[in-house]
Amino acid sequence: MDLLREIFTNEVFPAIGCTEPISCAYAAAAAAEQLQGIPDTIDILVDAGTFKNGAAVTVPNSGGEKGNVIASALGAVIGRSGLRLEILKDVTPDTLARARQLVETGAVSYGCKEDEKGFHVEVSARRNGSHVRCIVSEGHTNITCLEKDGMSIVDTHPHGGTKDATYRDVMQKMKLEEVLRDATRLDEGQRAYIQRGIDMNMTIAEKGIDMKRTGYQLRQMMRDGLKADDLFYQVKLRVACAVDARMGGMPEPVMTSGGSGNQGTLTVIAPYVVGRHNGIDIGRIQESIAVSHAVNSYVKCFTGELSVICGCAIAASIASAVAMVYQKAGIDMAKIGLAMDNVIGDLCGIICDGAKPGCSMKIMSGAETAMRSAFMALSGYGLSSEDGMLGRSPEESILNIGKISLQGMFAVDPTVVHIIQDKSSRRGLA
Numbered sequence: 001m002d003l004l005r006e007i008f009t010n011e012v013f014p015a016i017g018c019t020e021p022i023s024c025a026y027a028a029a030a031a032a033e034q035l036q037g038i039p040d041t042i043d044i045l046v047d048a049g050t051f052k053n054g055a056a057v058t059v060p061n062s063g064g065e066k067g068n069v070i071a072s073a074l075g076a077v078i079g080r081s082g083l084r085l086e087i088l089k090d091v092t093p094d095t096l097a098r099a100r101q102l103v104e105t106g107a108v109s110y111g112c113k114e115d116e117k118g119f120h121v122e123v124s125a126r127r128n129g130s131h132v133r134c135i136v137s138e139g140h141t142n143i144t145c146l147e148k149d150g151m152s153i154v155d156t157h158p159h160g161g162t163k164d165a166t167y168r169d170v171m172q173k174m175k176l177e178e179v180l181r182d183a184t185r186l187d188e189g190q191r192a193y194i195q196r197g198i199d200m201n202m203t204i205a206e207k208g209i210d211m212k213r214t215g216y217q218l219r220q221m222m223r224d225g226l227k228a229d230d231l232f233y234q235v236k237l238r239v240a241c242a243v244d245a246r247m248g249g250m251p252e253p254v255m256t257s258g259g260s261g262n263q264g265t266l267t268v269i270a271p272y273v274v275g276r277h278n279g280i281d282i283g284r285i286q287e288s289i290a291v292s293h294a295v296n297s298y299v300k301c302f303t304g305e306l307s308v309i310c311g312c313a314i315a316a317s318i319a320s321a322v323a324m325v326y327q328k329a330g331i332d333m334a335k336i337g338l339a340m341d342n343v344i345g346d347l348c349g350i351i352c353d354g355a356k357p358g359c360s361m362k363i364m365s366g367a368e369t370a371m372r373s374a375f376m377a378l379s380g381y382g383l384s385s386e387d388g389m390l391g392r393s394p395e396e397s398i399l400n401i402g403k404i405s406l407q408g409m410f411a412v413d414p415t416v417v418h419i420i421q422d423k424s425s426r427r428g429l430a
Helices: 003-011 019-035 048-053 068-078 081-086 093-104 166-173 176-183 188-211 214-223 231-247 261-277 282-303 312-329 333-347 359-378 394-408 412-426
Strands: 014-016 041-047 108-113 120-127 130-137 143-148 253-255
Touching: 003 166, 003 176, 003 188, 003 282, 014 019, 014 081, 019 041, 019 048, 019 068, 019 081, 019 120, 019 130, 019 143, 041 048, 041 068, 048 108, 048 412, 068 093, 068 108, 166 282, 176 282, 176 333, 176 394, 188 214, 188 231, 188 253, 188 261, 188 282, 214 231, 214 359, 231 261, 231 359, 253 261, 261 282, 261 312, 261 359, 282 312, 282 394, 312 333, 312 359, 333 359, 333 394
Parallel strands: 041 108
Antiparallel strands: 014 253, 041 120, 120 130, 130 143
């Protein structure tokens, strides 16, 4: 099995907009395709993680609207699932008007399946007496159910069929060192794909300053003499601006990591900027970003695809720190273990309370910690297994994160969902 190819195919791909609302658009598009037209009604059910991640992000090309409902309506009007998570790149005024009409006339219903533990987007659409049911799960573009009038047609869709999750099953049984050695065996096509992600994510980072949000404020602090224009600032500015752009609905693509665009900004931008600053050869930087994607995937094998804990602050920060260590020290498991434990010891308690503009604050914290943790590890310093939940090995530390996320904090997601629902109700939006 080509592990890196599996990770790239299933978790590293271009996306325009926050991946949860866009996955809702994708599922609705797949259903509408089978109905050969705009549905009369659309019923949407999502897991708690997707619900909270769609609550406060601006949907690209929506005229500033937020949430999974307008995203689903747009996807249903577009009806082209072949665009995958770039489905909203060519929204026209007519497309938006038709989508808004669906929402305003009550044709779209929306709910949360709080008991659903994994990623789950379920769309039930009807038109002219026909009914199509589409479920996307185990990946943001993976269609595991597609039925028309009670008959399964999932095998007819290019992204249909139960996802072959064996690569994750395999990864869970691998030592981290094995994963890293597999990830660094790049062919030319994979190097080109990584470079495409670098170019894509650096581009949106440069454009994100125009949003005048967190990244813009950070730049103003530097100009006011409150922060130094150093490497830490340069990395934090770029990751914050990239997330500002994504959460603000800028219709620019980003290369995801672990199926997350925000995590993609950190796993790609931080190692790239650090590597260029330190004069690392571009080939080595590309390998480090492959390492970053692989470690992000490895951590999420244990924490889940949409975790209770912040994926940027935990999985992507760990991944970025390991990538930075790799640039200087290669697969030095002692130093890599120190870097990972430094990140975990610092950030492990940060929860995910949904995708939103505030994610740029968290990703700055993640970038800061990733760099500090890596540079300390390269100097031989790191927290020990006597510190809290840290294990005696990198694998044990990650396993402990999974226990905290999946067992110790099981009530967090429903609590966050209820808070979001209550806020919406008080604003008259429920």
